[in-house]
Amino acid sequence: MVIVRCLIVVAASLSWPLHQLDSKADYSLFIKNDGTYLTILFIYVDAILITGNNIESIKALKQFLYTRFLIKDLGDLKFFLGIEIARSKKGIYISQRKYDLEIIKDSGYLGAKPVEFPMEECKLSDKGELLKNPCAYQRLDGRLIYLTITKPDITYSVHILSRFMHEPRQPHMATALRVVHYLKSASGQGLLLHSNNPLHLKAFCDSDWAGCPITRRSTTRYCVFLGNSLISWRTKRQKTVSLSSVEAEYIAMTDPITLFCDNQDALHIAKNHVFHERTRHIEMDCHFIRDKILQGEVVTRYVISSQQLVDVFTKALGKEKFKQLICKLGVIDIHSPT
Incomplete structure (x- = not known):
């Protein structure tokens, strides 16, 4: 998914000295550069993303695909693999708000009180009572891992929680549920990829x-x-x-x-x-x-x-330092009232 983020950022402005090739980082990513124009194609199962810095080159690629496959053009990218995309003059905003809200709902925390940062300043260890149903913890942690695609603010917390996937204990589950509490206050947060x-x-x-x-x-x-x-x-x-x-x-x-x-x-x-x-x-x-x-x-x-x-x-931070840093990372909430 890093490839997708990079692809969106460079779409309108980059011209690399590459020949037609597939990416060594991701074999589903194909790049064509004919000197001036760059066209990028990304494939995931039956979904395709096409972008580039020249609209005519993009149209030519679409026409080529039409002649060989039964495909449907859905227009500008708005939703892809749980990632939501919004555009403005400032740039492109990506988030996982719908997926975020599904996690909160499935955890039974729609009416819960939100918190302003995801993890207390403490170190989790292998102490505590083992969970009787570890699958619930493992499923929640797995979903949180996917959420880190657009939420760098929970990356550290999820990294720590993932260390205990095999033998989760009560303190680990309590910490995971605190992250869900945090999502309640940050469900609309995502990343702004600047146009200039x-x-x-x-x-x-x-x-x-x-x-x-x-x-x-x-x-x-x-x-x-x-x-x-x-x-x-x-x-x-x-x-x-x-x-x-x-x-x-x-x-x-x-x-x-x-x-x-x-x-x-x-x-x-x-x-x-x-x-x-x-x-x-x-x-x-x-x-x-x-x-x-x-x-x-x-x-x-x-x-x-x-x-x-x-x-x-790398560490659990207090509210003020945490908010300061995620702001500098470009994490914003376009759904919050202005």
């Missing part, structure tokens, strides 16, 4: 050192912007146990372009040509970031911790 967008990639990365109370592994998180539009994000536990916060942050830096990090030591290790003895045990594939910097493909920048956008993907 500079086509420049920038990324923020961070980690919480030894944040998992069970494995003591750190959690990497990153988010990537195309101009001012958030197009990709992830929260993931690292494969190895880092012995310091510097190592954890350095491992988190193995993602691209203009890279913002709030750890000065990690930035120093990435730029320094000398291989430090204390970093010898870090997996060698993590050191490719240094080569990318030397090649000029990645530029690192320091960002103060208070301005680190990816905090929302």
